[in-house]
Amino acid sequence: MSIHLEQEVTDLSERRMRLATVIDDYADWLDRQHGIDAERALRLADTASALRQDKLVVAFVAEFSRGKTELINALFFSDHGQRLLPSDAGRTTMCPTELFANSDEAPSLSLLPIETRRREESLARLKHMPIEWSRLSLDPGDPRQLQESLQKLTETKLMPAVEAIEIGLWDNEDPSERHQLRADGTVEVPAWRYAMVNFPHPLLQAGLTILDTPGLNALGTEPELTLSVIPNAHAVMFLLATDTGVTRSDLEIWHKHVNRHSNYHVAVLNKIDMLWDELKSDSEVQAIIERQVEETARVLKLPRSRVFTVSAQKALTASIRGDSALRVRSGIESLEYLLAHQVIPARRDMLYHSVSGEVGSMIDESRVGIATRLKRSSDELIQLSQLSGKNRGLIEEARAALQKEKESYDVTAAQFRVIRKMLKKQGEHLMSQLSEESLHTICEAGRAAMEASMTTRGLTGGIRQLSEQMGSRLHYATQLADNMVDTLDQAYIHFYHHHHLPKTQVPRLDLGAYRNRLEALIRETEAFCRDPANLMLEKRFMIRRFYAGLADEARKAFNLARAEAERWLRIALDPIMARIREHKQYLDTRLASLQHILENMGTLKGRMAQIKGQISELRNDKTELMRIAETFAG
Template sequence: MHIVKHNAATPEQSLDMLPQLAPGLDALADWRLALERDLGALEGYLADSDLLAPAAAATCRALRQRLTSDKLVVAFVAEFSRGKSELINAIFFADSGRRILPATPGRTTMCPVELCWDGEELPTLDLLPIDTRQDGGTLAEWRDRREQWQRVQLDPDDADGLAAALAQVTQVRKVTREYAKALSLWSDEQPSENPPVGEDGLVEVPAWRHAIINFPHPLLQRGLVVVDTPGLNAIGAEPELTLGLLPSAHAALFVLGADTGVTKSDLEVWTDHLGGQGLSCFVVLNKMDTLADPLATPEEQAQAVERQCQTTASTLGIPRQRVFPVSARQALAARLMGDAPALAASRLPELEAALNADLLPQRQRVLATAVISGVASMLESSTRRLRDQRRANADQMLELRGLRGKSAGRVATMLERVGQEQAELEECANRLKAMRLVHAKMNRAAMQCLESDRIRESVLKMQESISSGWFNLGARTAFAKMCTQLRELLDNAQKQVQEVNQMLQALFNQLNSEFAFTLGLTSAPDLGQFKRELELIERSYNRYFSVTRAMRLNSPAYSEQFQRMLVSKLRVVFENASNEIESWNQLATQQIDGQFKERRHSFKRRRESLERIQQATDGLEQRLAEVEVHDARLLEQLDRAQLLAAELRGRAERGPVMDWPQAEPTAA
C-alpha cells in the first residue's frame, strides 16, 4: 500500500498552522506498517524453519491484515445548520486552499457521507439513490452492490472540480407524499419531523441515501475515516446510522451552535443516538464568534463563553472538559490565509489537541495488545513444536550413545522396540479417529446454538407476538423476550464449549501421559463479549420503542428495513461467536495432528538410523553427530525466533515515535 505523508509546511505556512492530527496519524501509520513488516519477518523465519503451525500462520495473516487496513473512524453528528461541514473542512481539508465539503447557507449535507481512501479504487464519489429505501437491504448489503450506485470520478488535483462534485450530497428531490411515505420519510403521526412541502404540494426529500467519497487526502491515506451525518430526521430515518456507523466509530464530535446552546432537537440527538453509547464523545460549541459583543470587554466575552460551556455540560451530563468552544469558520479562514493568531483565537487547536490526546494513544493501545497477544500465541505454538523435535532428538541421542560398543543383536533389539512403539502409535491413531467423531458431534451441538436459523426463528416469534403492529403495548416486551432467548442461545453454546473443553483436556492429558506428547489446550472461548454486544444492540433498539419513535415502525417500508437491520446485526454477533469457537477447535485439532505427524517422522528417522548402523560399523558416530548438529540448529532457531518476537513486542509496547499529551477522562 502506497502512502503519501502529510504535506510539510511551506515557508509561508508555519507548522502550527497544520492540523494537529496530521503528525500523530503519520506516526501511528508508520508504526503500524513497521509492525506489519516485523510480523512478516517473524512469519517468514518460522515458516523457513518449519516451526509455523497452520493456526499460527492464520493468526499472523489476520494480524498483518488488521495492521495494514486499520482505520480511525471519527463521526460528526449534529442537527442541521450547526456548522458541522465547515468544522470538517477546517480540521481536515484546509490544505486544499478552499472549502471542499459544501458549507454555505442553504447547501447543507442531506445524506450521510463517508470520507475515506481505498488505494485499490480510483478517486470517486459514490452516491446511493434514495429510491433504494424501497427495495429493502441494509447499507452494508448495498456496499457490495456498487453497480447500483451513481459513480462520479474525482480529480484530486482540481480543488474547484472536487468541491463542485461533492456539492451533489446537498441535492434534493420533489416527490409526492405517498412516495415519501413509501420511503419512510413522511409520517402522518409525527408531522413535526416531516420534510418541507412546497406550494405544489410535493415533498422535498434527499436525492441520495448515502455517499462514499474515496479521496487520496494524506490524512485519509493514513487510515482516517470521517463520517458526516445529517440532522435528526435523517438519523432517525436510517436505523443503520444508529446501529451501524455510529457504534463503530472510535469517537463522535457532537456539534452544537454556541448561539443556541442545546436545543430540544439537539437534546433528542444526544439522548437517542450518542449519550450512554460508550463512544468517546467530544461536544463542540461551534459559531463561538456569534457570541462576540462589541460593547463587552474581552473578560466579559470570555465569561459568556464559559457560562455557555458550563450550561451545555450540565444539560448533557458530561464533564466540562469535554466541551470545546470553537469558531470553525474563523479557523478555516485563518488556515487558508496563514493567520496563526486568528487560528489560535478560533480555539480549534485546543479541540485538535484533545483528539490527539484521546484517540491516537487509545488506538495504539488496542493494536499493541492485539499484536503482543498474537505474537505470544505464535511463539508458544512454535516453541512447542520445537520442543517436540528436541525431545525426539534427545531420545535418539540417548539410544545412539547406549549402542556404543554394543553388538548387532542389541541394534536388532532396538529396531524391534521402535517397531512396537510405531505399532502402538498407529493403535492410538484409531482411538483418535473415534475421539474425532465425538469431538465433531459435541462441536456441532455448540455451533447449532449459533446458526442463523435460530436468529430468524427468534425474530419470527417476536413478529408473531406483535402481529397487530410494532406500535402496541406488547412490542417492547416481545423484543425483550427475544433478546433473552438469544442470550440463552449464547449461554447454551458456552455450556457446550465447556463440555468440549473438558473432553479435549482429558484427551490431551492421556496423549501426553501415554505417548509423551506435549499438547497444551488454549483457554476455551468466552462468549461473554458477544452477550455484551447483544446487550448493546438491545439498548440501541429499545430507543425505537418510545411513543414518538415507535410510530415510525408502523410504516411497512421502515418496519421491513428495521427488521432487516436487526437480523443483520444479530447475525454478525452470532457469526463472530461461531467463528471463534471454530478457530479454537481447529487449533486443538491441528495441534494433535501436528504432534502425531512429528511423532511418526521421529520413529521413521530412528528406524532409518538404526538400519544404517546395522549395515555400517562407523554409522553410529556419524549419525550421533548429525543428531547433535540438528539439535544445536534447533536451539539457534529458538534463540532467533525469541529475539525477533522480543523486538516486535518492544516496538508494539513503545508505540509510535511521538509524544502525546495525557488524555482527559472520557465522558460516559
C-alpha cells in the same frame, strides 16, 4: 491540518503496518515448521490483513447547521486553500457522508439515491452493489472541479408528500414540519441517502475515515447509523452552536444517538466567534463563553473537560490565510490535540491489545514446541554418542527400549483416535446449533411475530424472541465447547506425562461478546419503543425498518459467532492431531536409525551428523522466533 495530527495519524499507520509485518513473519515461520500449525498460520494472515486495512473512524454528529461540515473542513482539509465540502451559508451537506481513501479505485464521489430507502437491503449491503450508486470521478488536482462535484452533497428534490411519509422523510403530524408541504402536494427532501467520497488525502490514506452526518431527521430514519455506524466509530464529536444553545432536538440527538451509543465522545460548542464582541474585553468574552460551556456540561451531564469550544469558521479562515493568532483564538488546536494525543493513542493501544494476547500466547507455545524438538534431537545425539564404539548388545537394548516406548505410544494414539472421533461428532453438533438454517428459522419466526402486529409491542416481542433464541444457542454451543476442552485437556495431560509431548493449553470458545451484542439489541428496541414519537403513531414503515436494522445486526452477531466457533474448532482439534503424528514420526525415524546402525555400525556416524544438522536448523528457527517475539513485544 496540524503537524501533530498528521504525525500521529502517520505514526499510527506505520505501527499498524509494522505489527502486521511481524505477524506475517511469524505466520511464515509457523508455515516452515512442517505445517503443524497451518490453521494458525492462516488465522495470523487474516489478523495481519485486518490490521493493514484498519480504519480510524471519527464521526461528527449533530443537528443541522451546527457546523459539522465546516469543522471537518477546518480540521482536515484546510490545506486545500478553500472549503472542500460545502458548508457555506445556505448550502450544507444533506446526507451522511463518508470520507476515506481507497487507492484501489480512482478518486470518486458515489451517491446513493434517496429512493433506495424502500429497499430491504441494509446500507452495508448496498455499499457492495455499485449499480445502485451514481458515481462521479473526482480530480484532486483541480480544486474547482472538486468543489463543484462535491456540491452534489447539498442536492435536494421535490417528492410527493405521500411518498415522503411512506419512506419516513416527512411527518405530516409533526407541527414543526407541516409548513414544508407545498401547494402542489410535494415536500423538499434530500436527493441522496448516503455518500462516499474516495479521496487521496494523506490523512485518509493513513487510515482515517470521517463520517459527516446531517441532522436529526436523517439519523432517526436510518437505524443502521445508530445501531452500528456511530457505535463503531472510534470517536464521536457532538456539535452545538453558541447561538442556538442546547435545543430540544440537540438533546434528542445527544440522548438517542450519541450518549448511549458511542464509545468515546466529546461535546464541541461551535461558533464562539459569534460571542466575540469588540466592545467587550477579552476576559469578559471569555467569561461569557465559559458560562455557556458550564451550562452545556450541566445539561449534557458531561465533565467540563469533555466540552470544547471552537470557531470552525475562523479556524478555517485562519488556516487558509496563515493567520496564526486567529487560529489560536479559534480553539481548533485543542481538538487537534485531542485527536492526536488521545483518540489516536487509544486506538493504537486497543489494536495492540486485541492482537497481543492471542499472538503472544501462540509465540509462547512455539517456543515450547521448538525447545521440545531441540531436546529430542539432543537426547538422540547423546544416546548415539554413548553407543558409538559400544557393542551390538547395548544398541540392541536401546532399540528394544525404544520399541517398547513406541508400542505404548501407539496404544495411546489409538485410544485418542477414538476420542477424537467422538470430539469430531460433538464439534458437528456444536456447529449445527449455529448453522445457517437455524439462523434462517429464527429470523423468520421473529419476523412473523413482528408482522403479526405491526406495533411497537409486536416489535419488542419479535426482537426479544429472536435474540433469546440466538442467545440460548450461543450459550449451548459454549457449553458443548467447554466439555470438549475438558476432554482435550485430559488427553494433552496424558500425552505430556506418558510420552513427553509438550504441554498445551486448549483455548476456550468465548462467544460472550456476541451474546452481549444480542442483549444490547433488546435494550435498543426497548428504548425505541419507549420513545413517545414511536409510540403515538402507528409508524409501520419505521417499525419495519427498525426491525430490519435490528435483525440485520443480530444476524451479523450470529454469523460472527459461527465463524469464531469454526475457527475455534480447528484450533482445538487440528494441532493435537498434528503433534501426535509428528511424535509418531519421530519415534519411527529414531527406531529405523537404530535398526540401520544394528545392521551396519558404519551408519552411526552419518546419523549423528544428520542430527547435528537438524539441531543447527532448529537453533536458527529458534533465533528467528526470538527475533519475531522481540519485535512483536517492542
